[in-house]
Amino acid sequence: MKPPDAISFEIKVLANLIKRKLDDGSSDGGEDGLTGMQGWIIGYVRANSDRVVFQRDIEKDFNIRRATVTGVLQLMERNGLIVRESVGHDARLKKITLTPKANLLHERVVQRFMEFENDLRCGLSEEEIASFFGIVEKLKKNLK
Numbered sequence: 001m002k003p004p005d006a007i008s009f010e011i012k013v014l015a016n017l018i019k020r021k022l023d024d025g026s027s028d029g030g031e032d033g034l035t036g037m038q039g040w041i042i043g044y045v046r047a048n049s050d051r052v053v054f055q056r057d058i059e060k061d062f063n064i065r066r067a068t069v070t071g072v073l074q075l076m077e078r079n080g081l082i083v084r085e086s087v088g089h090d091a092r093l094k095k096i097t098l099t100p101k102a103n104l105l106h107e108r109v110v111q112r113f114m115e116f117e118n119d120l121r122c123g124l125s126e127e128e129i130a131s132f133f134g135i136v137e138k139l140k141k142n143l144k
Helices: 007-030 036-047 056-063 068-078 100-121 126-143
Strands: 084-087 089-100
Touching: 007 036, 007 084, 007 100, 036 056, 036 084, 036 089, 036 100, 056 068, 068 084, 089 100
Parallel strands: none
Antiparallel strands: 084 089
16 A cells, blocks of 8 residues: 655655666667666766776765675676776775776767656756755755
8 A cells, every 4th residue: 555645655666667767778779788877887987087986985975885886886897897996005995997898888878868867857847847956955954
């Protein structure tokens, strides 16, 4: 039975729909086989190419658990998308570097996410979008 007017329930349903849609669209033609999360990580590492990115950065900025990030990064490494290399000042830390394969996929990933974002915004006014982001910020603040 669906909880009546439960914000958390509706957000969970929406998150599931988003994940499913991103993951389903990830294998368009079976070319890349990327999940949505892998695409986000490629974009994140590219966007932060001016600095060294570590696993803990992804954990913090994506607000996901260490075990989850570990699993995704291990799969990305096995699939030849990233390389994790030790850094000189602390052998426990491994910087994340995109491979040429990931860099080639990046443009398709960006295009797919732009199309997906446009689909999400379809039928929404600028005021509704601004209101949505305002509400999201308030909800995040309530949870901290």
